[in-house]
Amino acid sequence: MKCAEHIAQDAVATCQTCGRGLCTECTSIFDRPLCEPCARQENRSAIAHNEKLIGSAKRTLVLPAILFPVGLTLLIANGAVHDVSTFFRAVVLAGLLAMTPAGWSFLNRYFTPGGGYIFLTARWLNAFLHLTLSVLLGIVVGPYQIWVSIRDIAELRRINAGILAGGYV
Ligand SMILES: [Zn+2]
Ligand SMILES: [Zn+2]
Numbered sequence: 698m699k700c701a702e703h704i705a706q707d708a709v710a711t712c713q714t715c716g717r718g719l720c721t722e723c724t725s726i727f728d729r730p731l732c733e734p735c736a737r738q739e740n741r742s743a744i745a746h747n748e749k750l751i752g753s754a755k756r757t758l759v760l761p762a763i764l765f766p767v768g769l770t771l772l773i774a775n776g777a778v779h780d781v782s783t784f785f786r787a788v789v790l791a792g793l794l795a796m797t798p799a800g801w802s803f804l805n806r807y808f809t810p811g812g813g814y815i816f817l818t819a820r821w822l823n824a825f826l827h828l829t830l831s832v833l834l835g836i837v838v839g840p841y842q843i844w845v846s847i848r849d850i851a852e853l854r855r856i857n858a859g860i861l862a863g864g865y866v
Contacts, residue, residue: 701732714739727865736865744860747853754846754853757799761843765795793832796839800831803838 698708700720708718714735724730731739768791778784804827808814814823860866 733865740860740863740866744857744866747857751850751853754849757842757846760798761795761839764798765791767791768794793835796835797828797832798835799839799842800833800835800837801827803834804831 698711698718700706700708700723701712701717702723703720706720706722709721710719710724710730711717712719712732712735713730715732717732719730719732723732726733727736769787772778772787772790778787808827814826
């Protein structure tokens with residue numbers, strides 16, 4: 698078999714994806730035997746996949762980014778802030794509000810708001826308990842999710858930049 702790119706050269710390996718022949722030079726371009734078109738294709742799908750993950754990481758940041766300023770604005774507009782300590786309290790309350798959806802969806806993996814608490818028969822009591830637990834869980838889960846999302850976005854962007862810098866896209 699001859700190299701698909703250099704027809705004068707004998708193939709020493711084949712592309713792992715399409716099976717075309719690769720000469721010594723072509724075999725050493727990538728970290729494993731791949732022809733150039735297949736490597737570009739693979740890089741493009743890797744970038745697209747990472748972009749999708751970046752998109753979903755960004756979506757987890759949207760709700761807190763909206764709820765925190767909205768909550769703080771509402772508290773200020775309703776006269777809840779008149780000095781440093783009431784401002785601090787308003788920041789904490791707005792933070793709790795912003796983190797609660799993360800606690801809520803985390804809790805939903807284990808209990809459904811309507812009927813998950815078999816020891817409580819009243820639906821409103823279930824809902825109240827669910828909301829309370831969501832607020833408490835949100836204190837831990839919310840900041841953790843924000844940190845993970847920001848870290849993932851940075852890491853995935855770094856990976857994509859590395860693929861683009863390689864030139865085979
Ligand atoms: Zn190939
Ligand atoms: Zn070649």
